[in-house]
Amino acid sequence: MVEQSLYPNYPQDLEMVITASQVDFFYGATQALFDISLLIPAKHVTALIGPSGCGKSTFLRCLNRMNDTIPHSRVEGEISINQKDIYTPDTDVVELRKEVGMVFQKSNPFPKSIFDNVAYGPRIHGEKDPRRLAEIVEQSLQQAAIWDEVKDRLHANAMGLSGGQQQRLCIARALAVGPKILLMDEPASALDPKSTMRIEDLIGELRTNYTIVIVTHNMQQAARVSDYTAFFYEGRLIECDATPKIFTNPRQKQTEDYITGRFG
Amino acid sequence: MKTKTNNTADTLILLALRLITYAIVLVIGYILFDIVKNGASALNWQFVSSFPRRSGAAGGIFPAIVGTLYLVVGTIAVSLPLGIGGAIYLAEYADQGRFNTTIRLAIVTLAGVPSIVFGLFGLGIFVLFCGFGPSILAGSLTLACMVLPTIIVASEESLRAVPKGFRDASLALGATKWEMIRTNILPYSLSGMITGSILGIGRAAGETAPILLTVAAFFLPRLPKSIFDQVMALPYHLYILATQHPEADRIRPMQYGTALILLLLVLGLSLGAILIRTHFRKKFRW
Numbered sequence: 001m002v003e004q005s006l007y008p009n010y011p012q013d014l015e016m017v018i019t020a021s022q023v024d025f026f027y028g029a030t031q032a033l034f035d036i037s038l039l040i041p042a043k044h045v046t047a048l049i050g051p052s053g054c055g056k057s058t059f060l061r062c063l064n065r066m067n068d069t070i071p072h073s074r075v076e077g078e079i080s081i082n083q084k085d086i087y088t089p090d091t092d093v094v095e096l097r098k099e100v101g102m103v104f105q106k107s108n109p110f111p112k113s114i115f116d117n118v119a120y121g122p123r124i125h126g127e128k129d130p131r132r133l134a135e136i137v138e139q140s141l142q143q144a145a146i147w148d149e150v151k152d153r154l155h156a157n158a159m160g161l162s163g164g165q166q167q168r169l170c171i172a173r174a175l176a177v178g179p180k181i182l183l184m185d186e187p188a189s190a191l192d193p194k195s196t197m198r199i200e201d202l203i204g205e206l207r208t209n210y211t212i213v214i215v216t217h218n219m220q221q222a223a224r225v226s227d228y229t230a231f232f233y234e235g236r237l238i239e240c241d242a243t244p245k246i247f248t249n250p251r252q253k254q255t256e257d258y259i260t261g262r263f264g
Numbered sequence: 265m266k267t268k269t270n271n272t273a274d275t276l277i278l279l280a281l282r283l284i285t286y287a288i289v290l291v292i293g294y295i296l297f298d299i300v301k302n303g304a305s306a307l308n309w310q311f312v313s314s315f316p317r318r319s320g321a322a323g324g325i326f327p328a329i330v331g332t333l334y335l336v337v338g339t340i341a342v343s344l345p346l347g348i349g350g351a352i353y354l355a356e357y358a359d360q361g362r363f364n365t366t367i368r369l370a371i372v373t374l375a376g377v378p379s380i381v382f383g384l385f386g387l388g389i390f391v392l393f394c395g396f397g398p399s400i401l402a403g404s405l406t407l408a409c410m411v412l413p414t415i416i417v418a419s420e421e422s423l424r425a426v427p428k429g430f431r432d433a434s435l436a437l438g439a440t441k442w443e444m445i446r447t448n449i450l451p452y453s454l455s456g457m458i459t460g461s462i463l464g465i466g467r468a469a470g471e472t473a474p475i476l477l478t479v480a481a482f483f484l485p486r487l488p489k490s491i492f493d494q495v496m497a498l499p500y501h502l503y504i505l506a507t508q509h510p511e512a513d514r515i516r517p518m519q520y521g522t523a524l525i526l527l528l529l530v531l532g533l534s535l536g537a538i539l540i541r542t543h544f545r546k547k548f549r550w
Contacts, residue, residue: 064436066432066435066436069431069432069435071359071360094438094439094440095438097435097436097437097438098438101436101437102432102436104429104432104433104436106429108427108429108430108432108433109433110430110433110448111452111548120434120437120447121437121438124437124438124439124443124447125438170433173433173437174436174437177437177438
């Protein structure tokens with residue numbers, strides 16, 4: 001299943017859930033991604049690292065087709081999730097995004113109650129039963145490790161939460177739709193160290209049930225939370241390997257230079 | 265020494281700008297003062313609740329008030345859905361292609377068309393071509409065309425003010441574009457849309473030229489029975505009393521009273537708009 005020549009340090013029986021092959025991405029005439037081929041294993045955490053503008057966020061947003069909203073953008077190559085090409089004309093983007101949740105860099109709760117934030121996804125997908133909604137909301141908030149802090153004020157406005165709480169609420173909101181994959185775009189970059197730690201702990205808990213792809217600026221964070229790490233530089237994938245290997249003994253000189261802080 | 269000169273220039277410019285601002289306030293203040301001073305004496309219950317007599321030289325202005333209110337309601341009913349719909353298309357769906365640039369140019373041009381041209385357009389299209397005759401329907405449609413640019417521009421701005429984060433989050437949760445707009449854009453932008461629109465409609469409520477040829481009756485001491493009836497309207501009534509009436513010089517209180525009522529009506533609309541905005545601002549904050 002795993003091509004040993006490309007991924008010598010991946011366990012051979014690792015199940016790959018996302019397959020990108022020869023992906024190019026264009027913003028108008030500007031090419032942002034060049035020939036990206038990358039496998040992402042199920043129920044593990046994969047970190048995408050690299051300096052600003054290296055294309056890691058662009059690649060992440062290709063995985064749930066959030067780049068579709070950018071005018072004059074274009075994807076070439078193939079991205080498959082569970083062996084299904086997600087860029088065919090008959091792909092149902094709504095179904096794709098139910099399967100592949102996303103958490104953004106800047107926490108973006110809706111100016112509604114905490115309950116309505118989490119119930120938003122299930123509601124637009126047709127869940128009307130109030131008891132079922134309450135169950136989903138509680139379950140999701142518990143999974144996102146914020147239930148105890150908000151259970152007494154579910155109907156208070158989500159804008160009143162702290163930055164770290166808002167971000168965990170956004171994670172709960174994403175989980176409420178029932179995704180298998182969670183994309184995180186620098187989820188802790190705007191948070192204080194303590195809130196960052198809570199998010200990292202949460203990622204550690206979620207990895208048992210979810211495939212997580214996290215973009216991060218922070219190399220220590222990548223080292224702490226991820227099982228596999230892909231290093232992007234100037235729109236190209238330089239190296240992808242087991243995280244300890246990347247941080248101790250990378251194969252490429254550029255990777256080594258980046259992780260030792262020589263640039264970036 | 266150099267800094268000293270600059271300071272003097274600064275002070276002078278500040279003074280000049282202040283005076284200009286005061287001059288504007290003075291003009292508005294004088295108009296208000298003049299109307300209130302001369303109109304207040306004419307104002308009483310009988311004036312606003314009874315029908316005019318002797319071509320408006322005596323009696324009240326009740327049918328004109330009712331007529332203007334009908335026109336405002338008709339204008340809102342026609343222009344709000346059209347304007348907001350157009351704004352949603354422009355802000356959320358339209359790309360920056362040549363066709364849409366043309367639409368935007370058309371809207372800007374529409375805003376600059378003189379009101380008498382709208383009146384003639386309404387006469388040609390709604391009164392004659394559509395066969396509505398001079399009527400509330402034709403007048404409302406004409407006024408609606410006139411306020412559309414204001415409503416579209418205000419609504420579009422209000423839509424664009426909704427943070428991108430809400431849009432991204434909605435879409436990422438699997439909302440379709442329309443679900444996103446309906447659940448996470450419109451609720452937050454509606455107050456801005458309505459406020460901007462009401463201000464535009466308030467402006468239209470005081471217009472004379474567009475209703476002159478499409479709805480307004482010179483003297484009609486009864487209330488309309490359907491939207492195909494003519495009505496009297498405050499701005500046109502005022503115009504008649506002030507310039508066309510044989511006894512124009514002897515009915516000053518009637519003129520000022522009508523002007524005052526018109527002014528109060530428009531200010532009332534603006535006040536309503538402000539209240540709506542404050543209410544929604546409290547409800548959705550981010």
